[in-house]
Amino acid sequence: MKLLLTSAGITNASIHDALVGLLGKPIAESNALCIPTAIYPFPGGPxxxxRxxxxxxPNPMCELGWKSLGVLELTALPSIKEEYWTAAVREADALLVYGGDVWYLQRWMRESGLAALLPSLRDTVYVGISAGSMVTAPIFGETYDDPAAPFVIDQGMGLVDFALLPHLDHERHPESSSARVQKMAAEVPVPTYGIDDQTALKVTDGAVEVVSEGRWKLFTR
Structure with a gap:
């Protein structure tokens, strides 16, 4: 599987070009499924x-001009025939995974069966926003409700061999200050990237390339 892990979507030309490169064809010739599941636990989630x-x-993704766009709601998948939704996933060129509550997303990635399917999708591009990017890690940590609280460390999907925190040093995300990311990196047994909203991580066959018109930092334990 190819991955483009963003903090805030396709926010600049460099990230846009990285997406097109991973797809191997123009966006206008590509089919996508969007996954909004992670946002529902937030106030105003529906x-x-x-939106x-x-x-x-403010997170460019669904409006990029896809040839076709469908919605894959993870909470619905256990109640429908597996062959129906897996066929739709296999036919998609890209999966657009929105942000929100990373623990809720991780739970439904597993309970829906999508997490088990993802490693077999060799040509599909997984495009994450915020929590949608974080959940791909083997392990992650976050404290949305109280940035002063200890990190809650949990197991991710392990699609990559590093962790990441989005929104690096963003004024609306005190939990993602450089100091906080450094503290989390000390507790997580894999390298941790802090990326701002103008940065993405492009992953192909396990090789990581930083695509940035902003700021990022790699923190090691």
Whole structure:
């Protein structure tokens, strides 16, 4: 599987070009499924999910001009025939995984069966935003509700061999200050990237390339 792990979506030309390179063809010739599941636990989650799907958020993703766009709601998958949704996933060129609550997303990635399917998708591009990127790590840590609280460390999907925290030094995300990311990196047994909203990590066959028009830092234990 190829991955483009972003903090805030396709926010600049460099990240856009990285996406097209991973797809191997123009976005206008590519089919995508968007996954809004992680946003529902937040206040106003249903409205935020709609804005993501309709392209009305500050996180460019669904509105990029895809040939076709569908919605893959993870909480619905256990109640429908597996062959139906797995066929849709295998036919997609890209999976657009929105941000929100990383623990909720991790739970439903596993309970839906998608986490087990992802490693077999050799040509699919996984595009994450915020929590959608964080959940790909083998292990992650976060404290959304109280940035002063100890980190809660949990197991991710292990699609990559590093952890990441998005929104590096963003004024609205005190949990992602450089100092906080450094502290988390000391507790996580894998390298940790802090990336701002103008940065993405491009992963192909396990090789990591930083794509940035902003700021990022690699923290090691």
């Amino acid at each position: 409205a935020m999910a709609y 993501f799907i309709s392209g009305a958020t």
